[in-house]
Amino acid sequence: MKITVMQEQLQKGLGHVARAVATKTSLPVLGNILLATDQGQLKLAATNLEIGITCWVDCAIDEEGAVTVPARLLADFVANLPNESVKLELDRRTLALNVRAARSKATVRGIDAEDFPAIPTVEGKPTALVAPDVLREAIGQVVFAAATDESRPVLAGVHLRFEGDKLTLSAADGFRMAVRHAELVGPATEDVAIIVPARALGELSRAISDATDPVEIVVTRGRNQLLCRTGNIEFLSRLIDGSFPDWRQIIPSGYNTRAVLGREQLLSAAKLASYFARDNNDVVKLSLKPGDGEYAPGSLTISANAAEVGDNTSDIDAAVEGPEAQIAFNVRYLNDVLGALRTPQVALEMQNSASAGVIRPAGNNDSTHVIMPMHLASY
Numbered sequence: 001m002k003i004t005v006m007q008e009q010l011q012k013g014l015g016h017v018a019r020a021v022a023t024k025t026s027l028p029v030l031g032n033i034l035l036a037t038d039q040g041q042l043k044l045a046a047t048n049l050e051i052g053i054t055c056w057v058d059c060a061i062d063e064e065g066a067v068t069v070p071a072r073l074l075a076d077f078v079a080n081l082p083n084e085s086v087k088l089e090l091d092r093r094t095l096a097l098n099v100r101a102a103r104s105k106a107t108v109r110g111i112d113a114e115d116f117p118a119i120p121t122v123e124g125k126p127t128a129l130v131a132p133d134v135l136r137e138a139i140g141q142v143v144f145a146a147a148t149d150e151s152r153p154v155l156a157g158v159h160l161r162f163e164g165d166k167l168t169l170s171a172a173d174g175f176r177m178a179v180r181h182a183e184l185v186g187p188a189t190e191d192v193a194i195i196v197p198a199r200a201l202g203e204l205s206r207a208i209s210d211a212t213d214p215v216e217i218v219v220t221r222g223r224n225q226l227l228c229r230t231g232n233i234e235f236l237s238r239l240i241d242g243s244f245p246d247w248r249q250i251i252p253s254g255y256n257t258r259a260v261l262g263r264e265q266l267l268s269a270a271k272l273a274s275y276f277a278r279d280n281n282d283v284v285k286l287s288l289k290p291g292d293g294e295y296a297p298g299s300l301t302i303s304a305n306a307a308e309v310g311d312n313t314s315d316i317d318a319a320v321e322g323p324e325a326q327i328a329f330n331v332r333y334l335n336d337v338l339g340a341l342r343t344p345q346v347a348l349e350m351q352n353s354a355s356a357g358v359i360r361p362a363g364n365n366d367s368t369h370v371i372m373p374m375h376l377a378s379y
Contacts, residue, residue, distance in 0.1 A: 001035070001036075001037060001063055001064060001065025001066065001067065001088065001089070001090040002061075002062040002063035002065070002087075002088070002089045002090070003037065003042055003059045003060060003061050003062065003063075003087075003088050003089075004059060004060040004062075004085050004086070004087050004088075005042055005057055005058070005059035005060075005085070005086055005088065006058075006083075006084070006085060006086070007078060007081045007082065007083050007084060007085070007086050007101060008083050009057045009058060009059075010042075010057060010078055010086055011075075011078050011079050012057075013042070013044045013055040013056075013057040014033065014044060014071075014074065014075045014078060014079075015075070016044075016053060016055045016207060016233055017033055017044045017045060017046040017053045017054065017055050017071075018033070018046060018071050018072075018075050019046075019053060019203050019206060019207070020046040020047050020048055020051050020052055020053040020203070021033065021046045021048065021071040021072075022047075022048035022049070023048075025048070028111060029068055029111045029115045029116055029117075030047065030048055030049065030117075031070060031071060031072075032046075032068035032069055032070055032071055032110065032111055032116070033045065033046045033068065033069060033070075033071045033074060033075075034046070034066065034067075034068045034113055034116045035066065035067055035068070035069065035088070035097070036065070036066035036067075036113060037059075037061050037064045037065060037066065038056065040061065041056040041057060041058060041059060042056070042057045042058075042059040042061075042088075043055075043056055044056075044057060045116070045119055046071060047117055047119055047236070049117065049238075050197065050199075050200065050237070050238055051200045051203055051235070051236060051237045051238075052117075052119040052235070052236035052237075053203075053207055053233065053234070053235055053236075054119055054121070054233070054234040054235075054236075055232055055233050055234075056232045057232070065090045065092065066113035067090050067095055067097055067110040067111075067112070067113055068110050068111045068112070068113055068115070068116050069097050069108045069109075069110040069111075070108065070110075073108060074097075074099075074108055077099065077106055077108075078099070081101040081102070081104060082101060082102050084101060084102060085101065086099065086100070086101040087099070087100045087101070090110075094109075095109065095110045095111065095112060096108065096109050096110065097109075097110050119234075119236055120220070120225065120227060120236060121227070121229075121234055122216055122218050122227045122228070122229040122234055124218075125189060126189070126216035126217055126218050126229075127162060127188055127189055127190065127192060127217050127218050127219045128162050128167065128184050128185075128188040128189070128217045129184060129185035129186055129214040129215065129216060129217070130167060130182065130183075130184050130185060130214065130215050130217065131185060131214055131215075132208045132211035132212065132213070132214070132215050132230055134182050134183065135182070135204075135205070135208065135215055136205050136208060136209070137182075137342070138167070138169050138180045138182040139158075139169065139201050139202070139204065139205040140205060140340055141169075141178060141180045141340045141341065141367050142158055142169045142170060142171045142178040142179070142180050143158055143171060143198050143201050143202050143205075144171075144178070144336045144340065145171040145172060145173060145176050145177060145178035145336070145369070146158055146171040146172070146173060146198035147172075147173035147174065147198075148173075152174075153240050153242065154195060154240060154242035154243065154244055155172060155173055155174065156197060156198055156240070157171075157195040157196055157197050157198055157240040157244070158170070158171045158195070158196050158197075158198050158201050159171070159193065159194075159195050159244040159247075160193065160194050160195075160196060161191075161192075161193040162184070162188040162190075162191060162192050162193070162217075162219075163188070163191045164187055164188065164191070165183060165184045165186060165187045165188070166181060166182070166183065166184065167181070167182045167183075167184055167188075168180070168181050168182075169182070170244070170247045171198060172245055172247070172250070175330070175333065175371070175372050176333050176369070176370060176371045176372060177245075177247060177250055177251070177369070177370040178337070178340075178367075178368075178369050178370075179247045179251070179367070179368045179369075180366060180367050180368075181365075181366045181367075182366070185214050192219050192223075193244075194219055194223065194226060194239050195239060195240040195241075195242060195244055196226055196237055196239060196240070197237060197238070197240060200226075200237035200238075201237075203235075204228060204235050204237070207233055207235050208228075208230050208233070208235075211230040211231055211233070212231070213230050213231050214230065215228050215229070215230045216228065216229045216230065219239075223239065224238065224239050224241075225237065225238060225239060226238075226239055250356075250370060251358065251368055251370055252349070252351060252355060252356055252358055252370070254351070255322070255349035255350055255351055255358070256322050256323065256325065256350065256351050256352065257288050257320065257321065257322035257323060257324070257325035257349070257350055257351075258320070258321045258322060258347060258348070258349045258350075259288045259298065259300050259318040259319065259320045259321075259347070259348045260318060260319045260345055260346070260347045260348075260362050261300055261316050261317065261318035261319070261345060261346065261348070262316070262317075262344065262345055263338055263341055263343060263344060263345060263346045264344075265316045266300070266302070266316060266338055266346065267335065267338040267339065268314075269302045269314035269316055270284065270302060270331055270334050270335050270338060271335060272312055272314055273302050273303065273304035273312050273314065273331055274304070274331045274332070274335065275304075275312070276304035276305065276306050276309060276310060276311060276312045277304040277306070277331045278306075279306035279308060279309045280304065280305060280306040280307075281330075281374075282330045282331050282332050283304070283328050283329075283330065283331070283374050284302055284303065284304045284328065284329060284331040284334065285302070285303050285304075285305075285326060285327070285328045285376065286300060286301070286302050286326065286327050286328070286329065286348070286357075287300070287301040287302075287303070287324075287325075287326045288300055288318070288320050288322075288324060288325045288326070288348070288350075289301070289320060289324050290320040290321070290322070290323070290324065291320070297317045297318070297319065298317075298318050298319060298320030299315050299316065299317060299318055299320070300315075300316045300318040300320070300348070301313060301314070301315050301316075302314050302316070304331070325350055325352070325353070326353050326376060327350050327353050327357050327373050327376075328353070328373055328374040328375065328376050329357065329371050329373065329374060330371070330374060333371050334359075334371065337359050337369045337371070338359075341359075341361055341367065342361075343361035343362060343363070343364055344362075345361075345362035345363070346359055346360065346361060346362055347359070347360045347361075347362045353373060353376055354373060355373065356370050356371065356372050356373065357370070357371050357373060358370055358371075359371070
């Protein structure tokens with residue numbers, strides 16, 4: 001292999017695929033990045049056997065070839081080269097990759113490309129197409145609600161349902177649930193439901209951070225892999241086998257008290273309360289009070305109390321419908337929701353202090369977040 005590639009493009013490509021490199025593995029090749037000539041371009045690929053990322057970079061090819069080299073070493077070296085052409089030349093006998101740019105050069109010892117796991121590519125008609133900004137936002141509004149431990153693998157994933165021209169994402173960890181509806185670019189070729197590891201979806205969101213073309217999504221015939229492609233990047237993830245809880249049975253069907261208020265004001269007040277709540281199991285109390293008159297604004301009071309430290313209270317104007325009510329939440333869950341939403345106002349709905357609370361964007365039914373209450377006695 002003998003090629004010439006611009007440093008900026010090579011660095012960007014390495015940055016994309018490096019996120020899939022295995023950090024702890026007994027297989028040395030999984031700590032490497034594959035470099036291979038492919039149809040007039042330089043193909044970069046990495047996998048940890050859970051996800052795989054492939055990126056194609058424009059280059060001038062003098063000689064075809066392929067090799068895998070240590071990911072961190074190559075990425076760090078290339079990142080500090082000047083922004084000009086970089087020459088890569090492989091010694092086939094020793095599998096040493098010579099890297100040269102300006103007055104700097106290096107020799108990086110590699111592993112045979114034949115030892116690198118094959119990563120499937122997107123072929124044929126995709127299952128669905130979705131705009132990259134829509135997919136990024138949808139992932140960001142649900143992924144944090146997935147479980148972080150692997151004791152129940154299904155809850156460590158995000159459920160994706162493709163149905164007609166709709167995509168519904170849902171995640172739950174037993175204490176909270178997030179549901180987000182999104183529009184597809186066109187109708188899906190088939191109605192299908194899958195569970196994708198939450199960490200993999202997070203990496204997919206980062207991989208398409210600069211994407212402008214629609215994301216092609218393919219669910220493999222065996223329902224065991226998800227393939228995505230946009231522009232010069234392809235992403236692969238394994239799927240989780242199992243039955244995901246039906247979110248429609250978890251979201252409360254109605255409410256007794258509802259408050260509409262500014263999202264940023266509530267988020268700011270919740271962050272202030274969190275400094276005191278962290279010494280009391282992260283519990284904060286939300287008190288909803290309607291206005292005294294027909295046109296008087298109501299209020300939401302958020303408070304935290306830690307016997308050994310002190311207490312904090314913040315009042316926020318709110319349009320409150322229904323009787324006075326109180327509910328206690330884990331403030332970390334509340335901050336996660338408010339930080340993920342983007343609307344100026346949010347609606348908080350509740351039936352009573354012992355039932356789950358629901359947070360939605362005001363005037364928008366695309367997103368629903370359910371948080372299980374904590375005992376007010378613990379406050």
